[in-house]
Amino acid sequence: ETKHLSKHYQVGSALRGKQTLRAVDDVSLAVRPGETLGLVGESGCGKSTLGRCLLRLTDITDGAIEFEGRDITRARETTLRPMRPRMQMVFQDSYASLNPRRRVGDLIAEPLRVHRGPNGRRTRSEISDRLHELTNLVGLPASALERYPHEFSGGQRQRINIARALALSPRLVVADEPVSALDVSIQAQIVNLFMDLQDRLGLTYVFIAHDLSVVRQIATRVAVMYLGSVVELGDADTVLHSPAHPYTAALISAVPEPVVGLASRRTLLTGDVPSPISPPPGCRFHTRCPIAQPRCRTDVPALRDLGDGRQAACHFPLN
Ligand code: SF4
Ligand code: MG
Secondary structure (H helix, E strand, O other): OEEEEEEEEEEEEOOOEEEEEEEEEEEEEOOOOOOEEEEEOOOOOOHHHHHHHHOOOOOOOEEEEEEOOEEOOOOOHHHHHHHHHHEEEEOOOHHHHOOOOOOHHHHHHHHHHHOOEOOEOOOHHHHHHHHHHHHHHHOOOHHHHHOOHHHOOHHHHHHHHHHHHHOOOOOEEEEEOOOOOOOHHHHHHHHHHHHHHHHHHOOEEEEEOOOHHHHHHHOOEEEEEEOOEEEEEEEHHHHHHOOOOHHHHHHHHOOOOOOOOOOOOOOOOOOOOOOOOOOOOOOOOOOOOOOOOHHHHOOOOOOEEOOOOOEEOOOOOOO
16 A cells, blocks of 8 residues: 655756656555556556555655555565565566576576575475476476576466566565567466466456556556556546546547447547656646646646546546
């Protein structure tokens, strides 16, 4: 759970002046046990940074963050270390995330060697048993353990990454664009694997994606981000069928081939995303919003409840 979470970076040089990049700005949201929260938005909107903040893979600038009821906002690595097994991340780039010189078995076993088990250090045979369980779980042949990452296709490598993330039986998995680099036919298999694993293991997911059709398949709730802030948050069906925020509506109509089940209202997104270094005043979306009013240029819309279990940050919500 985050409360008014912000992550800012100082950019620029001493000579030309330092500026503040607001990668994540004032985000308050809760991830519920067992759900899949889809985190969507254009690239550069802060989704990945928020994902990394949730797992405290980076320092927090402002606000607070709790994991399993415990405040971890300023926790040091020594405090976080025993919690790490329960919070894991799966990344997009399966090449970059797997050391090419190590066998798959070693890669998946690494977290098992680094972290102690409930009975202390794990024995060789405990690790070997667990490796076989894990390959089985993600649909890899046991022979995969002896091979190297480059011998596998993108989809298979993502299965390796998932096995590695699951090695320590996490409760929360943040998956950052885990299928974006894969062919569409393979995407569906990996999304299905994520869903199957969730059912079997009771996992909680934060699933980051820019592809709304993928999010629609897997997410139970959706958070839409724009320039570092959450502009809409609610049940996936509600948000994707009847978006309240004009930005959500625009994202949905930007899906190239309208996906059955997504709202089909045409709202065209024009212009570039403004810089997160100097975001527009008032509503940050006003420079691109088709229904902006004078008030939108000065008043910041707060994320507020719309009464249907959904929140939106807009003075003139659509639904
Ligand atoms: Fe558009 Fe105004 Fe709503 Fe912002 S507050 S999304 S500019 S209508
Ligand atoms: Mg990203």
